[in-house]
Amino acid sequence: MHNEYMPYLSEIKEVIKHTDIEYTFRITYEGAVKPGQFFEVSIPKYGEAPISVSGINNGIIDLTIRRVGKVTNEVFERYVGDKLFLRGPYGNGFDVENYKNKELVIVAGGTGLSPVRGVVEYFSEHPQEVKKLILIAGFKTPKDILFLEDFERWNKKAEVILTVDQAEEDSTYQVGLVTEYIPKLSLKNVEEAVAVVVGPPAMMRFTTQKLLKTGFLEQNIWISQERKMSCGIGKCGHCKVNDTYICLDGPVFNFTKGR
Amino acid sequence: MGFYFTKDGMNAVLKRLMDEYLVYAPIRMIGGGAFSDTNSVRYGQISKISDIIFNQKSEYSFKEILLPLSQTLFFFTEDQVKEAEAPKKGAIIFLRSCDLHAVKRLDEIYLRNGFEDYYYKRLRENVKFILLGCQNPFENCFCVDMQTNTIDTYDASIEQAGDGYVMDNHCNAWESLLSSHCLNQQDVQPSHVTETGVHVKIPDGLSIDAANSKMWDEYDDRCINCGRCNFVCPTCTCFTMQDIFYTDNGKVGERRRVAASCMVDGYTDVAGGGSYRKKNGQRMRFRVLHKVYDYKERFGYHMCVGCGRCDDICPEYISFSHCINKLESVVKEVGDNNA
Numbered sequence: 001m002h003n004e005y006m007p008y009l010s011e012i013k014e015v016i017k018h019t020d021i022e023y024t025f026r027i028t029y030e031g032a033v034k035p036g037q038f039f040e041v042s043i044p045k046y047g048e049a050p051i052s053v054s055g056i057n058n059g060i061i062d063l064t065i066r067r068v069g070k071v072t073n074e075v076f077e078r079y080v081g082d083k084l085f086l087r088g089p090y091g092n093g094f095d096v097e098n099y100k101n102k103e104l105v106i107v108a109g110g111t112g113l114s115p116v117r118g119v120v121e122y123f124s125e126h127p128q129e130v131k132k133l134i135l136i137a138g139f140k141t142p143k144d145i146l147f148l149e150d151f152e153r154w155n156k157k158a159e160v161i162l163t164v165d166q167a168e169e170d171s172t173y174q175v176g177l178v179t180e181y182i183p184k185l186s187l188k189n190v191e192e193a194v195a196v197v198v199g200p201p202a203m204m205r206f207t208t209q210k211l212l213k214t215g216f217l218e219q220n221i222w223i224s225q226e227r228k229m230s231c232g233i234g235k236c237g238h239c240k241v242n243d244t245y246i247c248l249d250g251p252v253f254n255f256t257k258g259r
Numbered sequence: 260m261g262f263y264f265t266k267d268g269m270n271a272v273l274k275r276l277m278d279e280y281l282v283y284a285p286i287r288m289i290g291g292g293a294f295s296d297t298n299s300v301r302y303g304q305i306s307k308i309s310d311i312i313f314n315q316k317s318e319y320s321f322k323e324i325l326l327p328l329s330q331t332l333f334f335f336t337e338d339q340v341k342e343a344e345a346p347k348k349g350a351i352i353f354l355r356s357c358d359l360h361a362v363k364r365l366d367e368i369y370l371r372n373g374f375e376d377y378y379y380k381r382l383r384e385n386v387k388f389i390l391l392g393c394q395n396p397f398e399n400c401f402c403v404d405m406q407t408n409t410i411d412t413y414d415a416s417i418e419q420a421g422d423g424y425v426m427d428n429h430c431n432a433w434e435s436l437l438s439s440h441c442l443n444q445q446d447v448q449p450s451h452v453t454e455t456g457v458h459v460k461i462p463d464g465l466s467i468d469a470a471n472s473k474m475w476d477e478y479d480d481r482c483i484n485c486g487r488c489n490f491v492c493p494t495c496t497c498f499t500m501q502d503i504f505y506t507d508n509g510k511v512g513e514r515r516r517v518a519a520s521c522m523v524d525g526y527t528d529v530a531g532g533g534s535y536r537k538k539n540g541q542r543m544r545f546r547v548l549h550k551v552y553d554y555k556e557r558f559g560y561h562m563c564v565g566c567g568r569c570d571d572i573c574p575e576y577i578s579f580s581h582c583i584n585k586l587e588s589v590v591k592e593v594g595d596n597n598a
Binding site: 001002003004005006007009042044045046047048049066068069070071072083085201226227228230231233234235236237238240242243245247248 | 332333335336337338340342368369372373374375376377378380381467496497498499500501502503504509512514516519521526527528529530531532533535548549553554556557
């Protein structure tokens with residue numbers, strides 16, 4: 001009988017500092033992982049927190065963590081060579097098959113970019129598998145931008161709109177909410193185009209509304225939800241919404257189910 | 260096979276069973292009531308048959324035996340973890356029909372919804388259930404309407420009969436033990452309730468739109484979100500993880516899971532300060548619809564077993580069964596709004 005609650009150790013190999021409160025921890029993990037799945041990361045004494053994977057490479061996973069709570073505060077005290085406890089991966093994750101041979105629009109707000117980063121990476125490495133790839137990524141201000149070096153790379157393979165909610169006057173970044181760019185997208189057939197939306201609840205609500213208004217069909221939109229979780233495996237009840245367990249049935253939902 | 264036991268015969272059986280099992284039943288907790296100098300009936304270990312309270316409902320259910328209020332999962336140092344050991348003995352639980360139906364709900368969540376729960380399973384595999392027959396319903400019971408008044412998946416049943424006890428046995432391993440201590444063998448059918456004082460009707464056409472009703476607002480002020488309804492409920496299964504460290508050695512500690520309540524503050528708090536269902540009415544809606552609507556959507560049968568303990572325990576006299584009976588007009592209200 002397998003004990004899913006027992007965590008295993010993972011070593012921190014690299015720490016990438018994006019902002020003061022958002023770092024990516026590159027840590028060891030052997031096994032299959034999909035973008036959009038999450039791990040329960042823990043540090044004894046401080047507890048566990050569900051963190052989604054932001055990158056998957058041979059034997060290494062990236063966890064992009066925002067320093068906002070008891071556990072994540074303590075994770076930020078760790079550095080290369082230190083260890084974290086993990087269990088997982090849990091959740092369904094994104095299935096790239098759903099987006100193949102389609103015009104794909106990915107809209108990400110803030111740290112919402114982390115769970116979809118794997119999808120962006122996949123299609124920027126396999127551009128022939130998608131008719132078109134558009135990434136709209138929004139951040140509060142220029143200093144909140146994550147994965148800046150990735151944007152330069154993605155720019156060559158995809159149509160990338162990097163925008164900030166507000167900036168100093170001399171800023172080189174576009175200023176505007178992600179929703180403003182949606183009606184202006186040049187898509188051949190909006191009714192067959194697919195969209196992935198991940199970000200804070202309000203951003204997801206307004207973005208999906210705008211997508212629908214622009215002509216996207218409900219069944220062609222995917223979102224990723226976030227809730228409090230204690231177990232990640234369908235037991236503790238914290239993430240239940242109606243008859244759905246975010247940890248088991250999600251966190252990625254087709255909009256027809258997840259709205 | 261059915262048996263009749265004298266009190267001494269029954270105690271001899273219990274004594275033998277206690278070699279192998281911890282035996283739990285509803286017992287009287289002297290001074291354990293909510294008010295001074297009052298008693299309560301709760302689950303505890305028994306050593307003789309007269310410890311069992313046959314004629315009262317237990318305030319809390321049996322569930323703490325399978326899902327302890329606080330359960331240590333493992334011990335840790337900074338970079339090592341060591342699993343907590345399982346109890347050496349199995350358990351026998353005396354419980355009523357509604358509660359045995361509740362076991363099915365616990366199994367649904369802990370054995371089948373997603374991963375199998377290691378800690379639940381290792382206790383559950385070594386538990387036997389002895390059904391307490393119900394001759395009469397208690398206050399606030401509504402098992403008949405929830406169709407949980409009868410059950411036959413018990414290992415044995417027991418009831419008082421005159422100065423002795425009658426038992427129906429389903430457990431082959433106990434057959435010879437029971438026949439050797441009984442006064443005689445006879446046909447035994449456990450009693451069950453066929454009519455209750457409280458009735459509930461879960462309306463057809465209930466949907467998640469019921470969440471939009473104004474009816475729930477009434478509970479914003481009435482409910483004080485103490486969570487007692489969750490803790491007494493035999494089908495509530497939520498928990499929260501908790502790490503503790505020993506004061507004498509801050510580098511060694513344990514991870515536990517402790518019972519959680521969807522009515523109590525903090526249940527939905529996410530890192531960064533967000534939370535869902537801030538009002539008590541919204542929490543009441545979440546709990547009620549889980550018990551009589553959305554659990555069924557997922558698993559095909561209702562979660563609530565009609566034991567009525569939530570009504571018995573509420574310090575604000577909020578009645579769950581009354582609330583269910585309001586759902587009929589809720590369906591009409593949200594139907595009118597949608598029309």
